[in-house]
Amino acid sequence: MENIFKELKEKIGRYEKFLEVKTIEVDSSEVSKIENEIKVIKSKIEELTNSMEGKSKIEKMKVTLNISSLESEITLKEMDLDDKKEKSKDEYEKKVKSHNNEIEIVKQEIENFIIDSENNIEDSIKNIKKMSTNTKSVTLGTNISVFPLGNDLEEVKGYYENIVKAELTNLNSIETEEKRINKNLKEIKEKLDYYYEQTDAYQSQATQWAMKRPTTFFGDYDEDKAEDYMESMKYCQNEAQKYRKMAYDENDKMIPLQKELDKLKIKKDAIENKLKVIDEMVDEMIKEVIKEELKKREIVVPSFVPVTKYFNAPNEE
Structure with a gap:
């Protein structure tokens, strides 16, 4: 944990x-040299111009x-001067761009470092819950930290584990009971579907027998057929x-199971x-x-860092 703050402070x-870099220096000696040479030549021209009198x-x-x-020499030197100025300008812009890029890289490094550190800290403290979520079962063994924590965060981790382990054990028991009840409900539902199918089938056959006319081949009423x-x-x-009653009985079995399921929920x-x-x-x-x-290490998270979960969390009012 100590290394996190040390590295963050360094970054x-x-x-x-x-x-702190206020100005970016570029080599302008060649530009100054040519400018001075032009001044000297112009001074010579002025002397020559003045000497023409008389x-x-x-x-x-x-x-x-x-x-x-x-x-002509001035013209050539001015062209050379323009080239040197352009070169100096390009060099300056490259240095500015390189400087800005380096700032952006450092800023991104700080952001990434904070996020990675937060994830490592959270994984170490809440690892017991993540293990349970991934395996769908409660792990009650020793939870080895995936990241070294300081004393204060170790206390938070211990507090978290003690409560969460108990609650996850209860949750696991409830989920096991839910599976058992749902299995029973599924079996009952399958029976219900079968009983209702049989009820409908026999009821349909009863209707068909009721509508069947008991007559002979010649159309006369046949008492034996009527009786059959x-x-x-x-x-x-x-x-x-019979099947309707069996369906009602099964349906009655569902009611307490459903109530039990509701309580578990x-x-x-x-x-x-x-x-x-x-x-x-x-x-x-955390x-x-x-x-x-x-605060103890006098570390101030830079303003460019977006709101994060721990290192740059907003202050609660």
């Missing part, structure tokens, strides 16, 4: 050093040739009634809500510990 210090025409022409030669049809209709009605919701509150409470504890550690 922030590196970032602050970049911010001279003969031929002498003036000679001076004019010298001046023209010097002006009546017996068949009553048999089907009795069978339909209330208990499960209460535990899950309690685990959520514990999570939030432990998050606050946040307070880290806040104190930052």
Whole structure:
């Protein structure tokens, strides 16, 4: 844990050093040299121009040739000066861009380091719950930290484990009971579907027997057939009634099981809500510990860092 704050302080210090750079220097010696050379040549031209007074025409022409030669030299040097200035400008822009890129890299390093550190801290403290969630069973053995914690956070971890282990054990028991009840309900539902199918089938057959006309081949009323049809209709009605009663009996079995399932859901919701509150409470504890550690080490998280869970969490009013 100590290493986290040490490394964070180093990264922030590196970032602050970049911010201390107010000006970016570039080598302008060549530009200054050419500018001075141009000044010297212009001074010579001015001297030559002043020296023309009182001279003969031929002498003036000679001076004019010298001046023209010097002006050409100035033009060439000015072109060279433009090139050097452009080169100096490009060099400056590259240095500025490189400086800004380095700042962005350091800023990103700080952000990533904070997020990674928060995840490592949270994984170490809440590892028992994540193990349970992943395996769908409660692990009651020793929970080995995946990240070294300081004394204060070890206390938070112990507090979290003691409560969460008990609640996860209860939750696991409830889920086991839910599976058992749902299995029973599924079996009852399958029986219900079968009994209702049989009820409908026999009821349909009873209706068919009731509608069947007991007549001979010639269309005369046949008392023997009528009696047989009546017996068949009553048999089907009795069978339909038997399966209907069996369905009612099975349905009666479902009621207490469903009530038990509803109670388990209330208990499960209460535990899950309690685990959520514990999570939030432990998050606050972690946040307070880290806040104190930052203060103790005089570490100020830079303003560019977005709101995070622990290191740069907003202050509660």
